[in-house]
Amino acid sequence: MEKLLFIQTGFGVDVHGQNVTKAAVRAVRNAIFTxxxxxxxxxxxxxxxxxxxxxxxxxLPVDAALLDHDAIKEIIPYGTVTIETMSGGMxxxxxxxxxxxxxxxxxxxxxxxxxxxxx
Numbered sequence: 139m140e141k142l143l144f145i146q147t148g149f150g151v152d153v154h155g156q157n158v159t160k161a162a163v164r165a166v167r168n169a170i171f172t173x174x175x176x177x178x179x180x181x182x183x184x185x186x187x188x189x190x191x192x193x194x195x196x197x198l199p200v201d202a203a204l205l206d207h208d209a210i211k212e213i214i215p216y217g218t219v220t221i222e223t224m225s226g227g228m229x230x231x232x233x234x235x236x237x238x239x240x241x242x243x244x245x246x247x248x249x250x251x252x253x254x255x256x257x
Contacts, residue, residue: 147253151164155240166194
């Protein structure tokens with residue numbers, strides 16, 4: 139990325155089902171869905187949103203191989219998206235096991251996200 143313009147941060151949880159992708163999608167949505175970047179088009183090459191570069195950094199509590207990258211990319215509406223994962227996040231008890239919610243155990247997964255936007 140030549141020029142970093144905006145950084146958004148978020149947090150997501152999957153309380154039941156132990157699905158790191160679900161928690162990561164929620165973290166990215168938390169980061170990007172409460173922000174507005176008016177005038178960003180004027181800062182991008184050719185004033186085109188598709189020339190934006192979006193780097194998503196995710197701190198995951200489990201093996202990154204369990205993350206569905208395409209599910210993350212689907213919620214970023216413009217630009218070229220890259221995903222970087224690192225160890226982090228948290229697993230902690232939800233206090234309850236619900237078989238009908240596809241629980242494998244009583245853990246909930248928490249993911250932290252940083253979404254960097256630029257060109």
